[in-house]
Amino acid sequence: MRIGWMILCVVVTLFGSTGRVAGQTPADAELGAVLNAGDLWLLRERYPVLKDSVSMEMLQLIAEAQLGVGFNRLEEAEAVLDVLLRKYQEEMGPTTTLNMAAVRAFNLLNLGHYAAAGEIGAQLVAALEGSQAPEAISGLRFIERVGQGLADVPAPYLERPDRDVQVPMKVIATGRGHHLHIPVEVNGVTSDFIFDTGCSFGNFVTEEYAREVGLRIVADSIPVAGAQVGLVKLATADSLRIGDLVYHHPVFMVAPPDPELDASLAYDGVLGFNFMRAAQEIVLDVEKGMFVFPAAVGTGTPQYGAGIQCAVCTHPI
Structure with a gap:
């Protein structure tokens, strides 16, 4: 069963999947593979089983961010994404850092924090403009323009x-x-x-x-x-x-x-x-x-x- 997809609204286009991480434990390796697979339902099934055996906080935070965004725990996701982007940019590398920043910006839009989302979107567009094709950053321009346009509108x-x-x-x-x-x-x-x-x-x-x-x-x-x-x-x-x-x-x-x-x-x-x-x-x-x-x-x-x-x-x- 599937809700109709004749009309598709904007989705954020991210720049590749979570990078492969050398797992320090078998649980690290499995969680990294699940994240790379991009299967939110599999992540929801496996993460509670793996969580206590995962040694890398970064992997835990990425998993919790994805689950928070995907299953309507947006405030929790914002807190996790904030920690990820403050503590783990070097470990995540530039591609995953961009992914997480874009996810955070879109999450902020959905929370009604429009001005903050627009600011992050503008920063990402400025960082990538010229090195990426226009269509590759259209999702970020969406965040920038919507965040700026709604900056004075109260959260729903x-x-x-x-x-x-x-x-x-x-x-x-x-x-x-x-x-x-x-x-x-x-x-x-x-x-x-x-x-x-x-x-x-x-x-x-x-x-x-x-x-x-x-x-x-x-x-x-x-x-x-x-x-x-x-x-x-x-x-x-x-x-x-x-x-x-x-x-x-x-x-x-x-x-x-x-x-x-x-x-x-x-x-x-x-x-x-x-x-x-x-x-x-x-x-x-x-x-x-x-x-x-x-x-x-x-x-x-x-x-x-x-x-x-x-x-x-x-x-x-």
Whole structure:
């Protein structure tokens, strides 16, 4: 099962994988191999087993940073990344140091520390510009431009009742499987958004939608990857509402018109991963046609990161 990927939002492009480290113990060697494999789920499975036998703090910190970013423990990840970049740049080497700095900058964006993220992004762009192809640093330019554009915008937060919230779901067949649609209200206008864990920052909307609901444009020429969009505008609103959940200070990527894409996919927006992180746990009950937002976060293992669970899934997504 897979959440729809027809529209892909920006992902940070890193410069290679974690460098091979000569393990001082078998656990060091195995953890280094797991990190090099880039398999977050394998890392989550093996790290608790290996942790007490790993002799290199640097490897432990890299593992904890990746797990924190990948599984919605962003504050923990920030603390770990800070230690890594203060203590272990020489041991990590330039490639892994750049990786970790980029991960930290993107993590800061997701925490709503926009100015700090933009500053790190600008430093990385300045360090690499001229030695890397423009497309190789587009992810860093994204961090720089978004961080600068949102520097005066408050961090987002979720307001919710002390009870489970159920929101109706539509399952829409597409040429690539199915999309889940969820009703989203912004400035009094309710539209169906695609529910997509692949939209890794903000919410993705059309220019027509942005005009209709009155989004505030705060920056333009933001480089993104996927769906052949290229450059988008950056926008905000006071809040968005999903059922009885109110998400304050949401961020939107506003895409220019694309006749080919518009003809193949009718949509107003894509609900991004930031809202899902804030919700902490979402149960997808496809059989009943409901998104369920539990008041109490469960202790089970999320299937899709950031607390995304599938209760009864009868469609490939």
